Amino acid sequence: MNPKAEEILFALGGLVIEPVNKSGPNFSNDEPFNFDPISAGAGQRALALEIEEALGGRYFPIGEWLSYSSVFVEAGGRVVAAGLGWIWEMGSTIEDALELAARADRPLVCLHSDAGLEPWPR
Template sequence: MTPELRAALKELRRVRAERPGEELGAAAFAAWRVAVAEALEALAPLLLFAEDRQRAVAEARSARAEAAELRASGFDFPDVVVRALEHAGWRPDRSVDISAWDAELAGQGYRLHPVAAAALRSFGGLNLPPVNRAGPNFANDEPLVVDPVAAGSGHHELARELVAELGGEWYPLGEWLSSSSVFVEASGRVVATGLGWIWELGESVGEAVVFALTAHRPLKCLRVVAPGARPWPPT
C-alpha cells in the first residue's frame, strides 16, 4: 500500500467518524455528506483495482446527490428569495471549497463548526442584494455579503463578546448593514454585531437569509454592547 493510499483511507475514516448528530439538523448532515464525497473522490484514483475505484466514485456521487436533496429541502425559501438567490449565483446543490477560509480563520482562533461549514459551502462568496429595501423599522439598503474573512479577520474579539453576551460557539459568516459582522452559532442562530449592538437575524441560516433579503419583520436589537449607547432600532 502506497503512503498516499494509506493517507487517503485514513482521511476517509476520519471524515466518516465525524457524522453529525440529528440535533445539528439537515444542513450539518448535508455538509458531512459532501465531506464524505470529497474524501471518496480523493481516494478513488489511488485504489488498485478498477472495481474498487468505480465503487468509490459511485458512492461519492450518491453522497453528493443526498447532500443536494437535503439542502434543497433544508432551505424553505419563498419564491421571491429563490429567484434572488439564483440571480446571485446560488443553487440548491452549490458547494464551494471553504478550506482557505477555514485555514485563515483557524489561525486567528476560530473553530469551524458544521452549521457554519454547511452555510459557507452553500452561500460562501455570494453577494445577496435585498429584494425589499424598506424594513418596518430600518432601511434594508445593503446586501448580505457571505465572506467569513471580511466578517471575522481581525475581529475575534467580536466572537468572544458574543460568547459573553449570548453564550454558544460563534463563527463569522459575512457582512450586512453598515459592514456589521454576521456570525452563526453552532445551533444555527445568526446575529450581526460590531457597531455597538447585537441584532437578531434568525434562528437558522435559512431564516437569516430570508430576513436579510426581504426585511419582512422588524429588526430586533438583542444587546447594547457599546457603553452609553441606546438600543437601535429603538424598541
C-alpha cells in the same frame, strides 16, 4: 470554526444577496448580505468572544450585512449581526436570516447594546 459555519460557508461562500425590500416598513435595508469567508473571519475573534459573553453559545463569522455589521452563526444555527456596539437577531436559522436580509419582513431586534448605548432599534 463550528460545523454550522463550515456548512454555510461551503454552500454560500462568495454569494451576495441583494435586498428586495430596501425601504422598510421595518427598517432601511439597502445593503447586501455578503457571504465572505475571508473578510468575515479577518480580525473577528474578539467580536465573536463579545457575542458569546453577551448571548452564550459559540459563534463564528460568516459575512457582512447592514451597516457593514459582521454576521455570525452559532453552533446551533442561530444567526446574529454585530457592529458599532450592538448585536441584532437575524434568525434562528440561516433561512430566517436570509429572509430578513432580503425582505426586511419583520422588525430588526436588538439583543444587546454596549454600556452607554441605547438599544437600536428600540
